[in-house]
Amino acid sequence: MATGMSDEAQFVTFALGKEVFAVPVGVVREILDYEELFRIPNGPDYLLGLRDVRGQGVPTIDLRLKLGLSKTEPTPSTRVLVLDIPLETRMLSLGMVADKVFEVIPFRRSQIEAAPEIGVRWSSDYIAGVVRRDEGFVVIVDLARLLSSGDTALLSVRNAA
Template sequence: MSRNASESQFVTFSLGEEVFAVPVEAVREILDYEEPFKIPHGPHYLLGLRDVRGQGVPVIDLRLKLDMPKAMRTPHTRILVLDIPLGNKVLALGLVADKVFEVTPFRHDSIEGAPDIGVRWRSDYIQGVVRREGGFVVIIDLARLFSDSGSALASVAGGAQAVA
């Protein structure tokens, strides 16, 4: 619960030099990185499954999902375990981050929309952008980012096999 109705709490993390944020209420826990159990024939950004308190949780390399270059794992690499509402269900998902920074409030009036660059580009996953400390923080719309692949990921999480 935020301290002020005009602000919301976010967890900030990095992918390389870029800083991203997700709503704190979507973050179940933050884990040290462990190599996930590989799943054959999954999307290129699906690293595999990780056991999280008895539940098989798909682990996603967000860099690959966003068409960024793959990175080497470091001692700072973490997995954010998220609960993402998709329609009438909740998708449990592990998101690999190069580094997790903090939980921080952003005022609603400081959140700008995705920038318009005059051409179509895939910005629908951007919920907003916040100016901060000489840079920007991109707030990710988790439901939009995973809605097109959510059903395939949900079936992996539920242990069902994909049908070709």
């Protein structure tokens, strides 16, 4: 019989517009207030720039743009989730802008549904699962899949500098 610990996982929930997303709490190093970033010339539009996080230059992305939504307009609620994303051969440190961070919440594995099929070509590879709640859905983001190999190479260039 499974123990309660193995039957649920902790997630950090956050908003992009009116939609609620989540990432596993294990990849979240810290959550910071939004501040202007050092802009990186010729980067993709979703790469906002570098942020100094305790002496480390961390590339920061606008997840809204990466998902095809409108650009983030910073407000007093805007936060940056500093993430350590395990990839096949290394760890990628990344800042991700969220309109608002809500809470750390446990989801039972039985609550997490697969990404829905909608019958047309739609990239849902980045969706690790969907959880139904009274107020709507929470989309669990698979960050390693969301960032293509080209993205991770670009975001890792700073390590060589």
